[in-house]
Amino acid sequence: MKNFGYSIQQDNTIDMDSNDRLIHEQLRLREPSVDLCIGCGSCSATCSSAQYTGFNIRLLHTLIRRGEFSGSDREISKCMFCGKCQLVCPRGVNLRNLIMAIHSLTEHRNG
Amino acid sequence: MVNFNPFVLPFLLGLLYVVYSIVRSWYGWISGLPETDRLKIKAGIRHPALILSALKEIFMEGLIHRRMWKQNPLLGYMHMSLALGWFLLIVFGNMESRIYSGTHLNAPYYPIFLKYFIHDRLVIFFETMPVPRFFRFMMDLLLIFVLSGLVLAFLKRRKSKWFGMQKTTGYKLNDRIALFSLWLIFPLRLLAESYTAGYYASGGGFFTQPIGDFLEMINPVSSEFVLYLMWWCYSLVLGIFFFSLPKSRYMHIPSEILLIVFRHFGIQPKKTYSGLSDAEVHSCSRCGVCIDVCQLNTAGITNTQAVYFIRSIREKELREKVTQTCMVCGRCQEVCPVGIRTDSLRLIKRRERYSDQLSDYRFLAENHTLLGDVVYFSGCMSHLTPAIISSMKSIFTEAGVAFVHLDAERSTCCGRPLMIAGKDRQAKDLIEFNRRLILQTGAKLLVTSCPICYRVFREEYNLPIKILHHSQYLLDLVKTGRIPIQGEFRKIAYHDPCDLGRGTKTYEAPRELLKKIGDLTEVKEEAANGYCCGGSLGLIEATQEQRNMMTSEALQCLLSGNPDVIATACPLCKKTFARSSPVEVLDIAELLCKSVPKGLSYSSSGRSHPA
Numbered sequence A: 001m002k003n004f005g006y007s008i009q010q011d012n013t014i015d016m017d018s019n020d021r022l023i024h025e026q027l028r029l030r031e032p033s034v035d036l037c038i039g040c041g042s043c044s045a046t047c048s049s050a051q052y053t054g055f056n057i058r059l060l061h062t063l064i065r066r067g068e069f070s071g072s073d074r075e076i077s078k079c080m081f082c083g084k085c086q087l088v089c090p091r092g093v094n095l096r097n098l099i100m101a102i103h104s105l106t107e108h109r110n111g
Numbered sequence B: 001m002v003n004f005n006p007f008v009l010p011f012l013l014g015l016l017y018v019v020y021s022i023v024r025s026w027y028g029w030i031s032g033l034p035e036t037d038r039l040k041i042k043a044g045i046r047h048p049a050l051i052l053s054a055l056k057e058i059f060m061e062g063l064i065h066r067r068m069w070k071q072n073p074l075l076g077y078m079h080m081s082l083a084l085g086w087f088l089l090i091v092f093g094n095m096e097s098r099i100y101s102g103t104h105l106n107a108p109y110y111p112i113f114l115k116y117f118i119h120d121r122l123v124i125f126f127e128t129m130p131v132p133r134f135f136r137f138m139m140d141l142l143l144i145f146v147l148s149g150l151v152l153a154f155l156k157r158r159k160s161k162w163f164g165m166q167k168t169t170g171y172k173l174n175d176r177i178a179l180f181s182l183w184l185i186f187p188l189r190l191l192a193e194s195y196t197a198g199y200y201a202s203g204g205g206f207f208t209q210p211i212g213d214f215l216e217m218i219n220p221v222s223s224e225f226v227l228y229l230m231w232w233c234y235s236l237v238l239g240i241f242f243f244s245l246p247k248s249r250y251m252h253i254p255s256e257i258l259l260i261v262f263r264h265f266g267i268q269p270k271k272t273y274s275g276l277s278d279a280e281v282h283s284c285s286r287c288g289v290c291i292d293v294c295q296l297n298t299a300g301i302t303n304t305q306a307v308y309f310i311r312s313i314r315e316k317e318l319r320e321k322v323t324q325t326c327m328v329c330g331r332c333q334e335v336c337p338v339g340i341r342t343d344s345l346r347l348i349k350r351r352e353r354y355s356d357q358l359s360d361y362r363f364l365a366e367n368h369t370l371l372g373d374v375v376y377f378s379g380c381m382s383h384l385t386p387a388i389i390s391s392m393k394s395i396f397t398e399a400g401v402a403f404v405h406l407d408a409e410r411s412t413c414c415g416r417p418l419m420i421a422g423k424d425r426q427a428k429d430l431i432e433f434n435r436r437l438i439l440q441t442g443a444k445l446l447v448t449s450c451p452i453c454y455r456v457f458r459e460e461y462n463l464p465i466k467i468l469h470h471s472q473y474l475l476d477l478v479k480t481g482r483i484p485i486q487g488e489f490r491k492i493a494y495h496d497p498c499d500l501g502r503g504t505k506t507y508e509a510p511r512e513l514l515k516k517i518g519d520l521t522e523v524k525e526e527a528a529n530g531y532c533c534g535g536s537l538g539l540i541e542a543t544q545e546q547r548n549m550m551t552s553e554a555l556q557c558l559l560s561g562n563p564d565v566i567a568t569a570c571p572l573c574k575k576t577f578a579r580s581s582p583v584e585v586l587d588i589a590e591l592l593c594k595s596v597p598k599g600l601s602y603s604s605s606g607r608s609h610p611a
Helices: A022-030 A032-036 A042-046 A057-066 A072-076 A084-088 A095-106 B008-031 B035-044 B048-064 B066-071 B073-101 B123-128 B130-158 B173-200 B208-218 B223-247 B249-264 B275-283 B289-293 B295-299 B306-314 B320-324 B331-335 B342-354 B386-399 B424-440 B451-460 B470-479 B508-517 B544-559 B571-578 B588-595
Strands: B374-377 B403-405 B445-448 B466-469 B491-495 B519-521 B565-568 B584-587
Touching: A022 A032, A022 A057, A022 A095, A042 A057, A042 A084, A057 A072, A057 A095, A072 A095, A084 A095, A084 B571, B008 B035, B008 B223, B008 B249, B008 B275, B035 B249, B048 B066, B048 B073, B048 B249, B066 B073, B073 B130, B130 B173, B173 B208, B173 B223, B173 B249, B223 B249, B249 B275, B275 B306, B275 B342, B289 B295, B289 B306, B289 B331, B295 B544, B306 B320, B306 B342, B320 B342, B331 B342, B374 B386, B374 B424, B386 B403, B386 B470, B386 B584, B386 B588, B424 B451, B445 B451, B445 B470, B451 B466, B466 B470, B470 B508, B470 B588, B491 B508, B491 B544, B508 B519, B508 B588, B544 B565, B544 B571, B565 B571, B565 B588, B571 B584, B584 B588
Parallel strands: B374 B403, B374 B445, B445 B466, B491 B519, B491 B565, B565 B584
Antiparallel strands: none
């Protein structure tokens, strides 16, 4: 099978004691439409940056939702902000504001 | 002192305060300009022609209110009667006062309260000499002129629709104080002058004298006391108005004068907040013309329009949501009677907030070795509307153009989506990368399918080659006979993309091309007033539902002439409309491609494009 590079199926144990879900709660306040996400991956499939690198907004959001946001500030900085993800989103998630919010919520929080 | 009375004090203090405030603000804004712009001012004040043209505009816009007249005649008259009327009252009042004082240097309050100070002069002198009579006539006429504007201003608060406005700006306390004191100034002047004329049975004009006589007749108490009270009130409201002016919207009056001078001296908005921005912010009269044209109203957003955005800047309480909730479509900028560049201001404020967000585009490290005469940049959005790309490719082939499709496989964003969100610093990397790729192709012409890219190529890329949007390029191909075309009877409604229309003033090329393809119908809101499709990248904070409401408003407008097809020249507009349009939405390139007769081609390979 062709590997499209935006799979989220990785072995993982979610430890709710160490995961910090606060960022996602703040994200929901900043952009309530994140709750509409069904994780279909259309955003990552169309992403311009993803064609060059491993950048994966679907994965990034999933990790932040789980409370594993370490390193997401460096990851989100690869986004070129072109807005294609938002245009293809079947659920109407306002991805550009979501990305702006991820920037401001995760930057200067971890190294 | 003969020509002094304590009642002049509120006026005098207010006047001193307002002059001090204006001088201080002007000085602050001029010194807040970048060095290069300050030099422009130094050069400008030595240019009599520039000063003259600035004075002409100050007269036309500040006093006559030409652009307001264009907006709505009633609105224009209201502003003109108040501004020009008051100005002429000051001019004529000063001239009149010289007759009585016999000197060229009067105390500043003397002309304002002249009728009180001169009531005891010789009655004969008053009544018979032609010059004083002329001035008394003019002063009364001008007072009526101003009062007529006042009546309209009062009506406007109730019936704003008569003035071509659906909504007016909400007021804050200081604006209310300034507004009410302004409204009271002229009725009180009328009363004070009339009571004086009535009590002394002379000295009034054709308007104030009869009113004064009537007041004297019906007045039960001593009218000397009342007339003195009226002069006090008149001075007090003038004082209150002057004291509230610097912090109120009426600061726009002195600010606009400086703004007009700035513009005539060639000072343009910069990427950062400067003295020019300050002058623009204070020049906003909060007339509210920008409110009605804003499509966000349709989506139920009523507190982020240019007037509120600018007020928040001035009052230093700008919230992130206000900055972010704007499509940057430029409709308000087109109608602003003061000519404030609302889009530039919005982006300046976004830059202040977001320029330090991280960016890392080191992954962009590939080098094309493609060569061609024409470099074609389809843009990110066109990858979501592949029919545009395939149409362009077949037209290129048809015309025999040696083209390079720069972003065929991977697309690097042009940078404008970042810039429109205030991230200019971050966009620089993308711009540099794309610029290098474009130049490597050796092409003499850059054609793009996306108006967003087109605008940023022109404004930020500093490319030594010609740049065309595909609507202009295709028109060129058709005009030079390199593409055969067979028009058919099809009603086409054209939608102006914001960045192509208002952004780069490209209104005619797409229309000219469409007229060759089919039958172009008129659309109510078009060209400079065209609606945004609702898909704007400038709008950061809005829900999909709100966007849909704006899309359907734009669609309704396009569909009003029952077109067979909606044409646009932007992949983003196409993608946005196609979701909900009942008729076919096609890009101008697709329409042209369909009009090329099959098997009838006069293309010859190897012909190079006229650069």
